[in-house]
Structure formats: structure tokens, C-alpha cells
């Protein structure tokens with residue numbers, strides 16, 4: 674039996690899915706991405722959109738506030754200063770009301786039309802009695818620069834060998850999982866790159882779904898290859914240690 678936390682009972686007004694979008698300086702991507710998320714989610718289930726503005730210095734905050742009036746599903750969380758993508762994800766999941774969290778990048782490189790596919794995989798697993806699963810996207814046709822694709826390929830190969838997490842694309846932000854699963858994981862900065870391994874550490878299984886990937890059309894990338902490599906090495910050592918110290922075989926559940 675997997676080690677599962679006891680979740681608080683949901684209220685009837687809670688959405689099923691909270692779409693959490695961490696952003697930093699994505700002013701021109703906010704409105705089109707929200708429109709795409711709504712189009713993808715509207716026919717599928719009750720949902721909310723939680724944008725986490727990580728201290729943007731462009732018009733991201735203004736655009737979000739303007740859109741709120743016409744978008745009842747939209748909620749905005751704001752950091753007073755930049756705290757990083759993992760910190761933003763954590764603030765978004767903390768604020769979320771859905772049983773399920775779906776995440777994607779705020780630069781429109783991930784396609785919201787893929788969220789229902791990930792949800793269908795989760796729902797099928799739940800029907801089979803296995804809701805403790807992280808569904809992760811695999812960007813099969815990655816639309817990034819040659820240098821980024823090469824660096825990502827090397828980083829993924831090293832990570833895969835050392836963590837044995839058997840995941841071709843752990844850095845893909847498009848993911849779907851129970852909020853309770855995320856809340857069980859230990860927090861550290863840059864953890865968003867290791868979520869499948871951290872989910873397995875909590876006894877969850879991982880399903881990999883091929884997803885669309887698009888070129889960035891507006892704004893600029895916030896990461897460079899050297900920066901990623903410099904934080905990546907100590908992070909990997911830390912994750913290996915966390916996995917060695919994983920909680921094992923505990924089955925805790927609420928009883929009548």
C-alpha cells in the first residue's frame with residue numbers, strides 16, 4: 674500500500690483542477706494563455722486558474738489584474754520580489770483549492786490543450802484505485818534552441834542514470850497530480866526539476882504522456898545553460914540523498 678496522507682474533505686464548491694502557472698515577466702503571454710486554458714478546461718470539468726506572479730517588473734501584474742474582472746476562474750498570487758520558479762509553484766499549490774494540480778509554463782511553450790489528456794490518464798488510474806500518480810508531459814518535438822536541447826539532453830541523461838527515475842523529460846512543466854501528493858514532498862529551491870523522482874519517493878507512480886511544445890513567441894527565457902548546470906549538480910546530490918532517506922512502507926489512513 675502506498676504511503677498516503679489523510680486529505681481534508683473537499684467542499685462541494687471546490688474545483689476539481691487548479692491550473693497553476695508560475696510567471697516572471699510574461700506580460701504579452703498572460704492574456705492569450707489564459708484564453709487557451711479556458712478553452713481547454715471549460716468543456717472538461719470545474720477548474721480554477723492560479724497565476725503566481727513572482728515579482729515581475731514588467732506589466733504582468735497589471736495585465737493579470739485587468740483580466741480578473743472578466744475571468745471569474747482566475748486567482749492571482751503575488752510575490753513581493755522574485756523568489757524563483759519552485760517557490761512560485763509552492764505558493765500556487767498552497768493557494769489552490771482543487772484536488773488536482775495541473776501546471777504549465779507561462780510563456781505559452783506548453784499547450785493547455787494537453788491538460789485534458791493528462792487528466793484522462795489520472796482519472797483512468799483513479800478508477801483503477803490508483804489516484805496516487807503523477808502524470809507528466811514529454812515534449813516529443815521540443816521547440817527550443819539547439820544549445821538548450823543539447824544541454825537538456827545531457828542533463829536528463831545524467832539525472833536518469835543517477836536517479837533511475839526512468840523519465841525522459843522531467844523538466845517539462847506540464848504535469849498533473851493530486852495536491853496532497855505535492856504537499857508531502859520536501860521543499861527546496863529548484864525542486865520543480867525533480868518532481869517525478871520526488872513523487873516516486875512518496876510511493877506514487879509516474880505516467881508519461883507525449884505533449885505538444887511550441888516556440889516562445891514573446892518575452893525572453895529566464896534561464897541559461899551555465900546557470901542551470903551550476904545549481905543542477907548540488908541539487909542532484911541532494912535529491913539522491915533524499916531518495917536514500919525516503920519514507921518506506923507506512924500506510925496511514927483515517928479510520929471511523
Ligand SMILES: Nc1nc2c(ncn2[C@@H]2O[C@H](COP(=O)(O)OP(=O)(O)O)[C@@H](O)[C@H]2O)c(=O)[nH]1
Pocket residue numbers: 695696697698699725726727755756757758759761762777778779780782893894895896
Ligand atoms: N515564478 C517564476 N517563474 C519563473 C522564473 N523563471 C522562469 N519562470 C517561469 O518559468 C517558465 C519557464 O521559464 P523559461 O524562461 O521559459 O524557461 P525555458 O523555457 O527553459 O527557457 C516561464 O513561465 C517563466 O515565466 C522565476 O524565477 N520565477
Ligand SMILES: [Mg+2]
Pocket residue numbers: 778780782889894
Ligand atoms: Mg520557456
